[in-house]
Amino acid sequence: xxxxxxxxxxxxxxxxxxxxxxxxxxxxxxxxxxxxxxxxxxxxxxxxxxxxxxxxxxxxxxxxxxxxxxxxxxxxxxxxxxxxxxxxxxxxxxxxxxxxxxxxxxxxxxxxxxxxxxxxxxxxxxxxxxxxxxxxxxxxxxxxxxxxxxxxxxxxxxxxxxxxxxxxxxxxxxxxxxxxxxxxxxxxxxxxxxxxxxxxxxxxxxxxxxxxxxxxxxxxxxxxxxxxxxxxxxxxxxxxxxxxxxxxxxxxxxxxxxxxxxxxx
Amino acid sequence: xxxxxxxxxxxxxxxxxxxxxxxxxxxxxxxxxxxxxxxxxxxxxxxxxxxxxxxxxxxxxxxxxxxxxxxxxxxxxxxxxxxxxxxxxxxxxxxxxxxxxxxxxxxxxxxxxxxxxxxxxxxxxxxxxxxxxxxxxxxxxxxxxxxxxxxxxxxxxxxxxxxxxxxxxxxxxxxxxxxxxxxxxxxxxxxxxxxxxxxxxxxxxxxxxxxxxxxxxxxxxxxxxxxxxxxxxxxxxxxxxxxxxxxxxxxxxxxxxxxxxxxxxxxxxxxxxxxxxxxxxxxxxxxxxxxxxxxxxxxxxxxxxxxxxxxxxxxxxxxx
Numbered sequence: 001x002x003x004x005x006x007x008x009x010x011x012x013x014x015x016x017x018x019x020x021x022x023x024x025x026x027x028x029x030x031x032x033x034x035x036x037x038x039x040x041x042x043x044x045x046x047x048x049x050x051x052x053x054x055x056x057x058x059x060x061x062x063x064x065x066x067x068x069x070x071x072x073x074x075x076x077x078x079x080x081x082x083x084x085x086x087x088x089x090x091x092x093x094x095x096x097x098x099x100x101x102x103x104x105x106x107x108x109x110x111x112x113x114x115x116x117x118x119x120x121x122x123x124x125x126x127x128x129x130x131x132x133x134x135x136x137x138x139x140x141x142x143x144x145x146x147x148x149x150x151x152x153x154x155x156x157x158x159x160x161x162x163x164x165x166x167x168x169x170x171x172x173x174x175x176x177x178x179x180x181x182x183x184x185x186x187x188x189x190x191x192x193x194x195x196x197x198x199x200x201x202x203x204x205x206x207x208x209x210x211x212x213x214x215x216x217x218x219x220x221x222x223x224x225x226x227x228x229x230x231x232x233x234x235x236x237x238x239x240x241x242x243x244x245x246x247x248x249x250x251x252x253x254x255x256x257x258x259x260x261x262x263x264x265x
Numbered sequence: 266x267x268x269x270x271x272x273x274x275x276x277x278x279x280x281x282x283x284x285x286x287x288x289x290x291x292x293x294x295x296x297x298x299x300x301x302x303x304x305x306x307x308x309x310x311x312x313x314x315x316x317x318x319x320x321x322x323x324x325x326x327x328x329x330x331x332x333x334x335x336x337x338x339x340x341x342x343x344x345x346x347x348x349x350x351x352x353x354x355x356x357x358x359x360x361x362x363x364x365x366x367x368x369x370x371x372x373x374x375x376x377x378x379x380x381x382x383x384x385x386x387x388x389x390x391x392x393x394x395x396x397x398x399x400x401x402x403x404x405x406x407x408x409x410x411x412x413x414x415x416x417x418x419x420x421x422x423x424x425x426x427x428x429x430x431x432x433x434x435x436x437x438x439x440x441x442x443x444x445x446x447x448x449x450x451x452x453x454x455x456x457x458x459x460x461x462x463x464x465x466x467x468x469x470x471x472x473x474x475x476x477x478x479x480x481x482x483x484x485x486x487x488x489x490x491x492x493x494x495x496x497x498x499x500x501x502x503x504x505x506x507x508x509x510x511x512x513x514x515x516x517x518x519x520x521x522x523x524x525x526x527x528x529x530x531x532x533x534x535x536x537x538x539x540x541x542x543x544x545x546x547x548x549x550x551x552x553x554x555x556x557x558x559x560x561x562x563x564x565x566x567x568x569x570x571x572x573x574x575x576x577x578x579x580x581x582x583x584x585x
């Protein structure tokens with residue numbers, strides 16, 4: 001039987017660009033280049049490796065990459081398709097503008113269910129919101145186990161297993177499929193799309209869905225349906241220029257003076 | 266006064282510092298009620314009471330250790346239903362955020378993660394967050410349900426405010442989903458004897474310039490002289506010189522200590538995201554053009570292998 005893997009990815013403003021807020025205090029997506037969130041590349045990579053492993057063992061697997069976002073978010077899907085995903089689903093609807101993580105988890109859960117899944121793979125967090133809670137929310141909504149923050153993952157005999165490197169301990173986790181998994185940036189370097197992959201991606205199917213297709217009311221999502229509100233956003237004042245000295249043999253002593261002056265020693 | 270649930274982060278009843286910070290912040294909103302899951306509630310209670318817990322709701326069951334996250338959500342939900350709090354505060358650890366998010370969804374409440382400050386407001390608690398690699402500061406509120414807020418370590422100085430802190434048993438019924446993810450084995454991390462990276466008052470970090478795992482002792486020696494935690498840049502971690510659990514930056518820990526010392530770290534955005542809210546920043550780097558120098562209060566352009574050992578000796582001498 002084919003293993004149906006759905007990878008949830010996010011199209012984010014480039015973290016090395018000049019990110020800021022729009023007038024309505026949502027993330028400005030107009031004035032900064034967007035791309036597939038770097039942390040989601042690891043999710044795509046692990047999904048592809050799991051699928052390749054299945055195929056080598058004579059089983060079948062299919063990797064669907066799923067995103068929620070504006071028109072430009074297709075770029076993120078294209079990147080994942082050119083890495084090797086089989087097909088894509090794009091949830092796009094003007095009413096989604098300003099949706100918070102609770103709303104996003106609703107949309108993704110409905111889209112994952114509509115697509116059909118045995119395994120959902122996510123990155124550890126987005127590089128813009130950086131909350132890191134979406135996989136747990138998806139697990140709660142779908143009513144399936146969460147096997148999250150894995151630096152190693154494998155799927156065998158209808159079970160997913162993996163290693164979670166926490167602050168206090170390293171844990172080996174195990175759950176029956178279907179399940180929601182998230183992988184960290186330690187799970188293995190993501191592949192670069194090959195020229196062949198990029199060409200093939202152009203022919204791969206991208207399904208578009210809107211809120212109606214998912215039976216979601218407009219007031220459940222968007223800025224209006226958000227359960228949180230950003231009251232204000234202020235640019236952090238630039239740090240005042242510090243003292244910089246060149247070490248001519250006295251650098252350590254000068255630094256010690258500074259630290260003593262600040263009462264650190 | 267309204268009650269505020271505070272989820273206790275502890276190791277067998279030894280309460281970790283971020284929980285004391287949460288109790289301190291919770292008192293701005295209401296009376297803190299601590300929720301202690303797992304063994305050691307009785308030994309934790311004295312500390313929790315000292316920092317203002319009016320009550321300690323305690324539950325212990327093998328499920329908390331044997332299965333991932335969900336049993337703890339079941340217990341926190343039981344506490345929520347028993348108390349009807351004005352807010353739920355949870356430490357911003359990886360697990361804390363997952364617990365908080367699932368609870369928020371279950372009780373139909375909005376969630377704010379990684380707050381760095383919290384104050385009472387006319388329409389509920391107002392949370393300050395540092396976003397876009399700390400380039401912006403936002404203030405946000407939960408507008409639906411009981412606010413669920415996770416708070417980062419080092420967001421407040423713990424202040425003692427003795428309260429009753431009596432331990433009450435919290436009855437918990439685990440749902441059928443609670444045993445979905447089995448923890449097959451757990452290997453506790455070996456203690457380095459140094460402070461926890463995210464909780465430390467001083468952090469000394471090494472980067473590409475350290476040039477090898479064997480050279481990290483230079484960083485560790487200075488850290489030990491200062492009583493500091495050790496951090497590493499992504500470049501150093503990716504090179505295999507230091508464990509990922511010590512990585513400071515976008516994909517690692519984000520720290521906000523009183524003093525951050527960056528040695529041999531250029532200061533790419535990926536690193537800055539994890540440290541630029543530090544109160545005082547010091548850098549030692551050979552390259553005077555390194556972007557890290559834009560952030561520093563004090564910078565030394567020089568070879569870290571020259572400067573750090575001498576600084577270590579200076580610190581030891583001054584500390585006597």
